[in-house]
Amino acid sequence: MKVRLRLFALYREQTGKNEVICELPDNASVTTLRQRLEQDFPKFKDHDPMIAVNGVYVPPDHKLADGDEIALLPPFSGGQHGQPD
């Protein structure tokens, strides 16, 4: 199957790409995709992104389907670190 991976902010800068088309085996999960990415970009091993498939947050074992759009999302600007405004 073919899926589209989108990268933003820190991840976009670290990979130099905002979008990657990946060819994956049938029954691949988000984890499969991440392992593929870590081969090309070892820095990704340090990251713990939130994952969205077709605009919906999913767990890492989520099974992918042909044509899916996957986004690996760095921590948001205010959320986890609770920066007060």
Added chain:
Amino acid sequence: MANRIELTDKPISPEAVTAKVLKDENGGVVTFLGTVRNSFEGKPVRFLEYEAYPEMALKKMEELAEEIRTKWGIDDVAITHRLGHLEIGEVAVVIAVASPHRKEAFEACEYAIDRLKEIVPIWKKEAFVGGERWVGGE
């Protein structure tokens, strides 16, 4: 009706966002402005860059308005978030909430900005003297 949920790369008019929720039935309108602060964790900040996953950010902002409808019965919520390069003091986000009475509008507006930071995929990079970094990044 003007679109109540927006991303823009142009300066935001807080009045224009607020105007979207004004109705004769509403007696309380709360508008929150998030502005670019001149420091982060004690370091002086020069400017900020905001980036979004735009399709999903809009969808999550719509969901946020829906959550407010469910929790408070408030229909009138408008949110505009700025993207791109922002100078110190510029308005990064405006949230306007209107309801018949002020208490619900205050509560819902505070909920909206807290929740926006949790669920809406928007990132900011701060530029300080001698470097830059994504906030929340590493």
